[in-house]
Amino acid sequence: MGCTTPTRVPQYELSTRWICKRFGIELIDIEDFVCCGANQINISIETGLLLAAMNLALAEIQDLDIVTLCPWCFTALAAGVEELKKQEVRGKVNKQLSTIGLEYNGRTRVKHVSRVLYEDIGLDRIREEARRDLSKIQVAPHYGCRYLKPQWASEGFDEPNDPKTLHQLISATGATPIDYETLNLCCGGKVFPVSEDLAHSLIAKKLDNLQDKEVDCMVLLCQTCYLMYATQQEKVSKKSNNQYNIPVLLYPQLLGLAMGADPVADLGINLNVPSVDKVLAKIGKDL
Amino acid sequence: MAMLGKPIRVSGLDPNFKADVIAHEAARDITACFSCGTCTAACPVHEILPEFDPRKIARMVNLGMRGRVLSSPYIWYCTTCLECEQHCPQNVNFFNVLNVLKNMAAKEGYAPPSWVNQTRQVMQTGVVFATEEAWVKKREELSLPPLKGDGREAAKLIQSTGADEIRSKE
Numbered sequence: 313m314g315c316t317t318p319t320r321v322p323q324y325e326l327s328t329r330w331i332c333k334r335f336g337i338e339l340i341d342i343e344d345f346v347c348c349g350a351n352q353i354n355i356s357i358e359t360g361l362l363l364a365a366m367n368l369a370l371a372e373i374q375d376l377d378i379v380t381l382c383p384w385c386f387t388a389l390a391a392g393v394e395e396l397k398k399q400e401v402r403g404k405v406n407k408q409l410s411t412i413g414l415e416y417n418g419r420t421r422v423k424h425v426s427r428v429l430y431e432d433i434g435l436d437r438i439r440e441e442a443r444r445d446l447s448k449i450q451v452a453p454h455y456g457c458r459y460l461k462p463q464w465a466s467e468g469f470d471e472p473n474d475p476k477t478l479h480q481l482i483s484a485t486g487a488t489p490i491d492y493e494t495l496n497l498c499c500g501g502k503v504f505p506v507s508e509d510l511a512h513s514l515i516a517k518k519l520d521n522l523q524d525k526e527v528d529c530m531v532l533l534c535q536t537c538y539l540m541y542a543t544q545q546e547k548v549s550k551k552s553n554n555q556y557n558i559p560v561l562l563y564p565q566l567l568g569l570a571m572g573a574d575p576v577a578d579l580g581i582n583l584n585v586p587s588v589d590k591v592l593a594k595i596g597k598d599l
Numbered sequence: 600m601a602m603l604g605k606p607i608r609v610s611g612l613d614p615n616f617k618a619d620v621i622a623h624e625a626a627r628d629i630t631a632c633f634s635c636g637t638c639t640a641a642c643p644v645h646e647i648l649p650e651f652d653p654r655k656i657a658r659m660v661n662l663g664m665r666g667r668v669l670s671s672p673y674i675w676y677c678t679t680c681l682e683c684e685q686h687c688p689q690n691v692n693f694f695n696v697l698n699v700l701k702n703m704a705a706k707e708g709y710a711p712p713s714w715v716n717q718t719r720q721v722m723q724t725g726v727v728f729a730t731e732e733a734w735v736k737k738r739e740e741l742s743l744p745p746l747k748g749d750g751r752e753a754a755k756l757i758q759s760t761g762a763d764e765i766r767s768k769e
Contacts, residue, residue, distance in 0.1 A: 315726035315728050316727070318730075318743070319728050319729075319737075319738075320734075322738060329743075343746075344747065344749075346750065347726050347727050351727055352717070352721070352762065354714045355701065355765050356757075357623075357698055357702055358760045359718070359756070359757050362759070363721070363753060363756060363757075366752070411755055411756075412755055412756065461685055497643055498680035500678050502679045503644065503677065503678040506676060506711050506713060510678075513647045514647065514678070
């Protein structure tokens with residue numbers, strides 16, 4: 313579940329758990345999981361790798377693969393898997409892991425939840441389960457950086473320069489994905505701790521673009537992107553004297569709506585800012 | 600960066616700097632950079648903040664401008680979106696190169712407090728964000744499983760690399 317989602321964007325976790333249950337995917341929580349190391353590499357690459365290895369080892373003990381909600385966790389862990397294929401590196405890391413009673417033998421596989429939905433569940437099954445009519449909803453997909461890059465991490469799952477999978481996942485719910493000029497623009501989440509102004513400028517660029525398009529909502533698959541476009545939206549509005557009002561949904565929330573979930577109890581939609589009321593009204597569902 | 604338009608003094612260059620950088624396997628690609636600037640053209644941060652310039656950082660490393668690079672606040676302004684790598688004709692892994700530079704800068708105390716504090720947080724709770732009471736309660740209300748919030752084992756690993764000793768001058 314990562315660091316950010318469980319406490320800052322719990323509706324992402326709630327809706328993903330609901331979706332997985334409906335599709336018969338059993339999620340097993342490993343309570344000893346720690347930070348994936350994605351941020352630690354800023355000050356110590358070695359530390360980042362050790363933290364990734366610790367998580368990979370914890371999953372391996374239970375013979376489990378890892379599915380992540382956070383695209384950063386996904387690439388940090390995938391990079392760990394790759395790096396730890398080198399015998400010399402693994403030997404050194406295992407020596408350090410042994411101090412906490414762990415060992416990693418290279419068996420753990422990692423996928424982001426989007427890829428599980430796309431590949432393991434499949435668009436056909438999503439279409440079958442999506443019974444509520446979302447055809448009036450115009451959606452701006454936002455892929456985010458780690459969903460697509462580095463491409464090797466997800467074994468060529470999508471094409472970073474011309475991505476398609478989130479468009480397809482949205483279409484499968486019955487909603488209509490749109491194309492827009494700033495589709496590939498980064499949310500600025502990883503520069504936010506260093507410069508809020510810079511992150512806000514990046515956020516504003518995309519929101520300006522989307523305001524012109526008159527979309528009903530944005531849909532994304534990363535809690536950091538959510539924190540930027542949704543949680544920071546009011547602040548960015550004030551700064552730029554531009555009153556944005558673009559609801560932001562996590563993809564499992566959109567899918568849950570299509571599958572007939574209770575918006576509040578199952579998907580935590582009441583936690584989203586800005587309010588998603590307008591989207592719900594369009595599909596004839598009130599909070 | 601700050602060097603724009605000013606002459607570069609050869610006496611101020613450190614011929615070993617590049618060697619120190621590429622001693623880290625992750626940064627070895629930097630030698631393939633021929634300064635075409637595709638990275639900079641693709642960089643969304645550069646568009647907003649022209650002082651942040653991946654090509655210039657790469658050039659400065661290759662020239663041996665150790666002090667200027669490691670003390671530069673701009674090496675921390677990358678939003679790590681990987682557009683630079685996506686478009687690099689020489690397959691330079693600039694994200695990794697920058698991480699190596701940031702690691703070297705961090706050892707000299709140049710890391711922003713926000714990153715240094717995250718390491719402390721992981722050592723205490725195992726995760727980057729504090730698990731305040733309000734969030735614990737929120738999770739209970741949503742019937743989500745409780746978080747363990749234990750960083751003891753992560754702390755042992757962090758201590759083994761010396762990352763816990765990194766301080767910020769700011």
